[in-house]
Amino acid sequence: MPTTAPYGSWQSPITTDLIVSGSIGLGQLALDGEDIYWVEMRPSEGGRMVIVKRLPDGNIIDITPIPFSARTRVHEYGGGSFLVHEGVVYFSNYADQRMYRQDPGGQPQPITPEVDMRYADGCFDAVRSRIICVREDHTSEGEPVNGIVAVDAQGQVELQVLFQGSDFCSTPRVSPDGTKLAWLTWNHPNMPWDGTELMVAEFDAQGMLGEVQTVAGGKSESIFQPEWSPDGVLHFVSDHSGWWNLWRWENGQANQLTNRNAEFGKPQWTLGSGTYSFASPDVIACSYVEGGAWKIGMLDITSRNLFPVQTPFSEMGRGDIKAGDGNLVFLAGAPTRPMTLVSLDLASGKWDELRKSHNLEIDSGYLSEAQPVEFPTEDGKTAHAFFYPPKNSDFQGLEGEKPPLLVKSHGGPTGSTSIALEWGIQFWTSRGIGVLDVNYGGSTGYGREYRERLNGNWGIVDVDDCCNAALHLVSQGEADGDRLAIDGGSAGGYTTLAALTFKEVFKAGASYYGVSNLEALAKETHKFESRYLDGLVGPYPECQNLYQERAPINHTDQLSCPLILFQGLDDQIVPPNQAEMMFDAVRAKGIPTAYIPFEGEQHGFRRAENIKRALEAELYFYSRIFGFELADEVEPVDIKNLPL
Numbered sequence: 001m002p003t004t005a006p007y008g009s010w011q012s013p014i015t016t017d018l019i020v021s022g023s024i025g026l027g028q029l030a031l032d033g034e035d036i037y038w039v040e041m042r043p044s045e046g047g048r049m050v051i052v053k054r055l056p057d058g059n060i061i062d063i064t065p066i067p068f069s070a071r072t073r074v075h076e077y078g079g080g081s082f083l084v085h086e087g088v089v090y091f092s093n094y095a096d097q098r099m100y101r102q103d104p105g106g107q108p109q110p111i112t113p114e115v116d117m118r119y120a121d122g123c124f125d126a127v128r129s130r131i132i133c134v135r136e137d138h139t140s141e142g143e144p145v146n147g148i149v150a151v152d153a154q155g156q157v158e159l160q161v162l163f164q165g166s167d168f169c170s171t172p173r174v175s176p177d178g179t180k181l182a183w184l185t186w187n188h189p190n191m192p193w194d195g196t197e198l199m200v201a202e203f204d205a206q207g208m209l210g211e212v213q214t215v216a217g218g219k220s221e222s223i224f225q226p227e228w229s230p231d232g233v234l235h236f237v238s239d240h241s242g243w244w245n246l247w248r249w250e251n252g253q254a255n256q257l258t259n260r261n262a263e264f265g266k267p268q269w270t271l272g273s274g275t276y277s278f279a280s281p282d283v284i285a286c287s288y289v290e291g292g293a294w295k296i297g298m299l300d301i302t303s304r305n306l307f308p309v310q311t312p313f314s315e316m317g318r319g320d321i322k323a324g325d326g327n328l329v330f331l332a333g334a335p336t337r338p339m340t341l342v343s344l345d346l347a348s349g350k351w352d353e354l355r356k357s358h359n360l361e362i363d364s365g366y367l368s369e370a371q372p373v374e375f376p377t378e379d380g381k382t383a384h385a386f387f388y389p390p391k392n393s394d395f396q397g398l399e400g401e402k403p404p405l406l407v408k409s410h411g412g413p414t415g416s417t418s419i420a421l422e423w424g425i426q427f428w429t430s431r432g433i434g435v436l437d438v439n440y441g442g443s444t445g446y447g448r449e450y451r452e453r454l455n456g457n458w459g460i461v462d463v464d465d466c467c468n469a470a471l472h473l474v475s476q477g478e479a480d481g482d483r484l485a486i487d488g489g490s491a492g493g494y495t496t497l498a499a500l501t502f503k504e505v506f507k508a509g510a511s512y513y514g515v516s517n518l519e520a521l522a523k524e525t526h527k528f529e530s531r532y533l534d535g536l537v538g539p540y541p542e543c544q545n546l547y548q549e550r551a552p553i554n555h556t557d558q559l560s561c562p563l564i565l566f567q568g569l570d571d572q573i574v575p576p577n578q579a580e581m582m583f584d585a586v587r588a589k590g591i592p593t594a595y596i597p598f599e600g601e602q603h604g605f606r607r608a609e610n611i612k613r614a615l616e617a618e619l620y621f622y623s624r625i626f627g628f629e630l631a632d633e634v635e636p637v638d639i640k641n642l643p644l
Contacts, residue, residue, distance in 0.1 A: 002396040007403035007432035007480075008628035010395040013362060014430045015632070016615050019423045020044070020608040023358050026331055026341055028272050031324040032084040036354065037063070038341060039070055039081065047606025051082050051089060054354055068108055069094040072120040072271075074136045074146075075168075075528040076573055076603070080121030080272020083131065090131055090153070092119050099131070099151055111155025115139055119151070121170055121271035127178030128207050129153045132162065134170055134271065143527045148172045148183055150207065162209050163199075168192070168528070170271055175228045179203060182215075182226040182234055189531035189539070192268035193414055193444070193451065195219040198226055198236055200249075215249050216240075222448075224265035225274045231281040237265035243447045246276065246286060246299065257304060262290040267414045267444050277323040279346060285309075285328050287317025289445040292372060292384055293419055294318040296330060298346075309344065311351050313337060315420040329354075333420020335369035358423060365393030368429035370419040370437070375472040377441065378464040381453070384446065385469045386417055388425055388435040389478065397432060404626055405434045405479035407470050407506070409488030409495040413454060413462055413536070416445045427615060431631070433622075434479055440465035440495070458536035459502075459518075459550035462495045467505040483626045485509055487618065490574060490603065494518075497552040497582065501559045508562045508625045510618045513574045513603055516582040517554075518547040524575055553578075556585040562592040564621045564637070566614050568601030592642045594621060 025041030027049075034056040042048050049071040051063040064070050072078045072092035082091035089102045090111070097118045100108035112119060122133030130150045137145040147164035163169065166185035170192070173182050179202055186196040197217040201209040216238055217223040224237040224244060234249040235257075244265030246257040258264060264275055264286055276286035276299075284299040286306075296309040296316040309316065313332035319339070321330040326346050333339040341355040368391040377383045390403045397403060406428055410417055417437040425435050439445065441461040442454025454461050466486060474481040485508045488496040493514015500509045515521050522533050522540045538546050548554050563586050567579035576597065583595040596617055598610045605611050616634040623630050624639060 002392075002394055004398060005395050005432075006628050007390060007397045007401060008623060008626065009631055010390075010392045010430065010432040011631040012392060012427070012430035013366060014360075014423060014426050016427070016612040018360055019358075019427065019615070020612050022360060023423070023608075026339055026355065026357050027319060028079065028081065029320040029322045029329055029331075029341075030082070030084045031322045031327075031329065032087065034325060035084075035087075036329055036343065037082070037084050037089070038355070040355075041606060043606060043608035043611055049081065049094065051091060052355070060355070063089055063102065064091070065107065067095070068100070072118055073097060074118045074120035074134055074271060076526045077270050077528070078120065079270025080134070083122045083124060085124040085126070085153075088153075090122065099133075101153065101155065109155070111153070112151060112159065119149075121172070122151075123173050124153075125150065125174045125178060130157075130207075132172045132174060132181065134172065135161075143530070148181075160208065163201075163212070170268060171226055173226055173228060175234075176230060176232050181209060182228070184217075184223055184226060189534035190219060191414070191532055191535065192224075193222050194535060195221055196223045198223045200234065216247070216254050222265070224268065225276065227274070227276065227278070229278050229281050235276075235284070237275065239265070239448045242449060246284065248301075257284075257299060257301060258286075258306060260290075260306075261447060262288045263445055263447070264288040267412070269412070269415070273320040275317065275321060277321050277328075279323040279326075279328065285321060285323040285346075287321050287330065289318075289416070292386070292416070292439060292445055296321065296328075310349070311342065311344065313340070313342065315418055316342075318418060318420075333418065335419055336364055336367050336421055338421045338423070360423065362426075363393070365391075366430045367391065367421070367426055368435075373436070373469065373472070375469055377461075377468060379453070379461070381441070383439070383441060383465045383469065384443075385436055385438040386419055387473060387478070388429045388437070390429050390432045390434050392430045392432065395432065402477070402480035403432055403434050404483035404485065404622065404628075405436060405470060405473060406622075407466050407484065407486040408435060408437045409440065409462065409466050409486060409492035409499075410437070410443070411488065411490040411492045412444075413440070413442045413458060413491040413495070414444055414451065415491075416443045424615065427619075431619070434473070436469055436473060438466050438469045440469075455535055456538060458533070459494070459498045463499045463503060466495060466499055467503050470505055483507060485622055485626075487512065489513055491515065493574075494552075497563075498550065500561055500563060501552040501555050504560075506561060508622060510564045510566065510621065511579065511582070512566045512614070513568055513571055513579065514565070515574055516552050516578045518551045519544070520578060521574065522547065526572055529573065553581050553585060556582075556589060559586060559589070560591065562621070562625045562639075564594040564618060564639075565596070566605075566617075567595070567597050568603060568605065569597050569599050570602045573603040587640045590641050592625065592639050594637045594639045596637070
């Protein structure tokens with residue numbers, strides 16, 4: 001019989017030590033012949049990014065030697081940090097941001113100058129033995145300059161600038177015959193999910209670009225992932241129809257390959273990942289999100305039929321997908337399966353797990369599965385979330401007691417939640433605290449119209465949706481209305497702070513490197529996001545009044561519930577003063593509050609000890625605010641203004 005105990009006080013086998021001990025992040029995939037490559041983010045190594053290779057015999061080896069870390073800082077968020085050609089690996093190293101060449105069995109050798117420039121999202125130009133990639137030049141005053149450059153594969157020929165002139169560019173891809181280059185551009189104030197342009201140009205005899213042609217896109221059409229088929233036809237993803245669907249450019253016109261209310265693309269927060277790959281000239285392996293979950297299908301180009309791929313995973317292809325040699329490699333997860341690197345034999349349908357993001361084995365009796373939730377919004381539309389009820393086979397709540405609820409507000413805000421097993425969620429539910437992961441208006445995965453609900457309304461629509469989601473569960477009897485908490489990181493941290501300041505739904509919250517001062521963000525943030533708020537709030541300084549109205553730091557008089565803040569001191573995206581100002585203001589009001597800064601951390605925590613500390617500190621904070629005893633001892637938090 002389960003033990004009866006108050007919600008929040010349940011003993012759980014899902015400890016922070018177990019979560020961080022074997023946890024890795026899985027990212028960017030690459031195929032080179034029969035070899036499979038990917039990047040692992042390892043908290044146990046201080047967040048080092050390691051390129052890993054799987055050989056045909058099944059052996060897995062690290063490619064990136066200590067102290068190298070394959071991580072680029074283009075756009076600050078990075079992505080597209082490496083490529084492979086005939087066994088040679090080329091990667092951007094985090095410490096100096098130079099590009100390196102690493103021959104099989106050899107040590108990395110720099111092939112770019114020792115200057116303040118960053119490189120990402122490259123492809124190999126085999127005809128000219130060079131890498132064509134995005135370069136971000138930080139050597140001059142003012143904004144860094146982005147462009148497309150060619151880097152000699154040996155590092156012996158001077159770098160060539162192929163294209164410059166737009167504020168941003170991404171995804172340079174050489175045609176199979178080496179005669180043409182396709183790439184994306186966009187300009188302030190657009191973000192890449194607002195509007196991009198697909199450009200194509202032919203190479204001349206010197207390897208430079210000739211006349212540039214705009215193939216698709218514009219200020220209000222988002223293009224994603226240009227890719228050449230093996231027979232040289234240009235493909236891309238466009239939201240021209242209102243949903244990101246697959247298209248191809250042939251005989252001077254664009255033809256739509258898929259036409260469904262699903263997203264075959266995603267927001268370009270990071271570079272270098274894709275949602276489709278060619279299994280043959282006539283078949284595309286593509287991932288798409290439908291109903292909030294990622295799926296994989298095989299698209300027959302001739303018939304336009306999309307055939308679903310069947311595996312035990314319910315979340316497939318969210319991160320990256322690559323096809324080659326009759327094989328499909330992708331990232332996948334499920335409510336009871338962590339994100340996993342999967343290889344699928346396309347002929348037989350047999351699949352193999354190559355690497356798990358965590359090898360932690362926990363009985364399903366402790367695992368809460370995502371339940372899709374739809375709820376009404378302020379503007380009469382429907383919003384979406386996933387609910388994880390408390391679950392622990394050893395415990396049940398007190399009779400008549402409703403569990404606390406933690407609402408999670410994802411970052412972006414142009415992001416989305418995942419239904420794959422996330423130990424950071426199970427940490428809460430196995431202790432008797434429900435979790436509600438909200439895809440508020442502005443989230444991707446539900447079409448352009450849903451994404452644009454947030455335009456001009458950041459701090460309003462997202463806050464309303466998080467509040468209404470929580471109240472919906474309270475009305476369903478799933479949560480205690482007096483013990484509602486909200487947390488979020490980055491933009492989700494802003495939504496958290498705004499909800500605590502301008503609404504009276506939540507009784508506590510946790511902000512992870514969240515925005516408290518919109519004006520400061522507009523003035524101080526990096527180039528990639530420097531005009532992001534033009535669309536989310538309005539142009540600055542013309543709409544200065546809106547920035548002031550929606551900034552939690554300006555309205556702390558309205559904030560009356562406890563708050564804990566977490567911040568990386570090396571954060572270049574949301575500077576530490578945002579959290580520090582909020583902490584000082586809340587402490588001065590006499591409200592229980594705490595602030596935990598982390599040396600050496602940036603925008604998002606990568607070190608195991610800091611991930612552990614933050615999770616435990618947030619739990620400790622809620623236990624003191626909501627009045628439940630913890631089953632385990634954790635390091636106390638210095639909570640200011642906490643009544644004795």
